[in-house]
Amino acid sequence: MNLNFDTYNYKYSSNRNVVYSNRGMVATGNPMASQAGLEVLKQGGNAFSIIYYNDKLYGLNSSGVSPELLTAEKIKNLGYNKIPFEGLIPITVPGQVKAWSEMSNKFGNVDFEKLLKPAIDYAENGYIIQR
Structure with a gap:
């Protein structure tokens, strides 16, 4: 390269x-x-986040997922036709620790x-x- x-x-x-x-x-x-x-x-x-291993580049999006009980129907019933930018509705479950665990399992040696x-x-x- x-x-x-x-x-x-x-x-x-x-x-x-x-x-x-x-x-x-x-x-x-x-x-x-x-x-x-x-x-x-x-x-x-x-280290984590971006890993170059065996001639391949790996990355992991660990931004999180929506809470399990939050559905599109519930959001619409609250009067929204899209997810708002502020408030409790757009909060995601943190995924960083899971990302560290996944990267460690796949590439780690400690x-x-x-x-x-x-x-x-x-x-x-x-x-x-x-x-």
Whole structure:
């Protein structure tokens, strides 16, 4: 695959640095989350979301599903002819943990409990709140 990419003449307007790695990389919106991911990589684990494995690219949409008891008929009976953008009706069941579990089962090489240990530690013992 030829990306024709010139690091010194980056044509996209971005405030982020271009980075490369052949040993893994963790990028999140929070430094503590990145550190937790890095700890997993150091233990021989792997990361989630987008995985390149055996010459194929894998991703998983884990945005969640509608609550089981919410039907199109119920929405119409409430006076809507489409799902509203605000309120309780458009809320979905979070699917992120299930996505992590699925990715771990298919591609992982670290026990799922050990994999989540850094995140659990931050949740139980505190973390930095960014302003």
